[in-house]
Amino acid sequence: MDAVVYPVKEIGDFIMNEMIPLRIPTSNEEMTKKFEIKWTPTLITMDVNEKEHQRTLGFMGVDELIPSLLLGMAKIPFDEGEPARAIELLQKVIDDYPKSNSVPEAIFLRGVAGYKNTHQAAPLKEAYNILNQNYPDTTWAKRAYPYSLL
Numbered sequence: 298m299d300a301v302v303y304p305v306k307e308i309g310d311f312i313m314n315e316m317i318p319l320r321i322p323t324s325n326e327e328m329t330k331k332f333e334i335k336w337t338p339t340l341i342t343m344d345v346n347e348k349e350h351q352r353t354l355g356f357m358g359v360d361e362l363i364p365s366l367l368l369g370m371a372k373i374p375f376d377e378g379e380p381a382r383a384i385e386l387l388q389k390v391i392d393d394y395p396k397s398n399s400v401p402e403a404i405f406l407r408g409v410a411g412y413k414n415t416h417q418a419a420p421l422k423e424a425y426n427i428l429n430q431n432y433p434d435t436t437w438a439k440r441a442y443p444y445s446l447l
Contacts, residue, residue, distance in 0.1 A: 302356075302357065302358065302359055302362055305359050307359075307363070308359060308362055308363065311363050311366065312366070315366070315370065316366065316370075321334060323337060335354075336354055336355070338354075338355065338356065338357075339352065339353070339354055340352070340353040340357070340365070340366070340369075341353075342366065342369025342370060342372065342373070344373050344377070348376075350369060350372040350373050350375075350376055351365075351368065351369035351372050353365055353369070360394075360396070360397065361397055361398060361399070363394065364390050364393075364394035364397035364398075364399040364400070364403075365397075365399050367386055367389055367390045367393075367394075367399070368386075368387070368390055368399045368402060368403055368406075370386055371383050371386035371387045371390065371403070371406065372406070374386070375387075375406055375409075375410055378413075380410035380411070380413040380414040381410075381414055383406065383407075383410040384407055384410045384411060384414065387403045387404075387406055387407040387410065388403075388407065390403040391403050391404060391407070400432075401428060401432040401435040401436075401437035401438065402437050404424050404427050404428055404432070404437065405424055405428065405437040405440060405441055407420070407424060408420045408421045408422075408423060408424025408425070408441065408444065409421065409424070411423075411424075418444070418447040421441070421444035421447060422444055422445070422447055424441050424444060425438075425441040425442065425444035425445045426445075428441050429441070429442075429445070
């Protein structure tokens with residue numbers, strides 16, 4: 298990723314402005330053990346308490362890296378009970394990177410966060426409908442199937 302992805306200005310700017318990047322050399326056995334790094338590249342999205350919210354293993358191209366990082370960032374407020382903030386970040390993935398492989402998961406999580414935010418079934422049903430129509434063969438459409446019964 299060093300030669301292809303990280304030199305792209307948009308990627309570098311996003312990482313430097315939105316995240317606190319930490320590169321752990323594979324030779325650093327203490328840190329690779331602490332963060333359970335088994336392969337490179339491994340990208341981990343953590344909160345300030347070092348709680349992991351997303352782990353991505355393997356190469357990601359320029360068109361997939363930012364949406365994946367945004368998805369990881371959205372999982373922090375999602376996991377910490379801040380559904381409105383999670384929805385904002387998930388919507389950014391959906392709107393700004395509509396062709397990304399991260400979008401189906403973002404739609405699913407937006408539906409769950411919408412339910413958590415409103416205690417209404419409508420966001421879950423909407424997530425299912427969008428996934429079923431636009432991403433029917435994805436894991437996320439299959440996971441959303443029970444929402445069609447609400």
